[in-house]
Amino acid sequence: MNPIDLRVYLVTDTALCGARGVSDTVRAAVAGGVTVVQLRDHAESTRALCRLAESLREVLAGTGVPLIIDDRLDVALAVGADGVHVGQSDMDPRTVRRLVGPDLVIGHSVSTPQEARAVADLPEGSVDYLGIGPFRATPTKPNAAAPLGASGIADVVATTSLPTVAIGGIKQVDVRHVLATGVGGVAVVSAICAADDPQRAAAELRASVEGPA
């Protein structure tokens, strides 16, 4: 089990980051308190994706915030990222583990208790954490499963002993409600990438996750 602090998990969206760019958005978000960064970009060529991943690795160097690459273990290995996140239509986690070795973090997306139980049937240590969602429908992932809401997320959390993070249209005002499902953190795309001030947005999410003093 590779430990990972899932409390405030940023998933990048290159288009939403806009003119500010992905690297500067990530730098601001880390200053604000995100605990993980996942690079997600399905539009770029492999060479451009490697270049972007490399620049995020530099932004994150020394911060203690891990860099996770969505889908592409080739890119994760090429740039020395900390982990890979695979969804239901990506490479199966057992094959990913065989190829990346024991030390990289592997995250896996699930939307149902069945999918979470299937992870429990994999060899011990195949998957380090589960992303559960979508909490609500979101334009950043048009082919996602139907929205689960808090009760649907709670149903999935109840079936797993792995660390979990909820994803899908989560806003700062949702955080306490989402955490009440038992998940270990909230993953966001728009709430930070599309924010006027990504550092402030990250700081507000972080404060909400840490809860009332």
Next chain:
Amino acid sequence: MNPIDLRVYLVTDTALCGARGVSDTVRAAVAGGVTVVQLRDHAESTRALCRLAESLREVLAGTGVPLIIDDRLDVALAVGADGVHVGQSDMDPRTVRRLVGPDLVIGHSVSTPQEARAVADLPEGSVDYLGIGPFRATPTKPNAAAPLGASGIADVVATTSLPTVAIGGIKQVDVRHVLATGVGGVAVVSAICAADDPQRAAAELRASVEGPA
């Protein structure tokens, strides 16, 4: 240097294979005499691509025809393919070599003498062969470089000591003309994938490559 028989090199196109499917097209093409198969598909999810690569590995098992995966070394490693082919916008060949080890074949696309010379500057053994093209403009690769024709291909061949294969809209009637540039083989997409009878198309290409008796 990993040896590879480049004489008749099939690059798959899932859409052009149509209802016949990629696996059956490849099976027919191998029966006709292709010497290499490259799986190229940028539309599928990673999971679907792995499944397709796995099925081609099964089709090719025992035939002696190697399976090369375009762009995606993750997929190549996952299914135990024989090699990876990377273009100018894919991962750089030196990084690919570091990740896949010495035994996988690495092919690299070049369109100019400059790009071919850049390969010569890489560490010995980074690249096993060069794909040179496009011979002519082709709808299967809309973002390709300007057509080279036979004289442009000959200019690139002259700058390299690596094995070479020409690509880009090559038809059976072009084969002798293309081979006169000094390349070791012809790579085709449409000439086999879009043929009414892919086995016969492959056999005719093979006969043309072997030349007049």
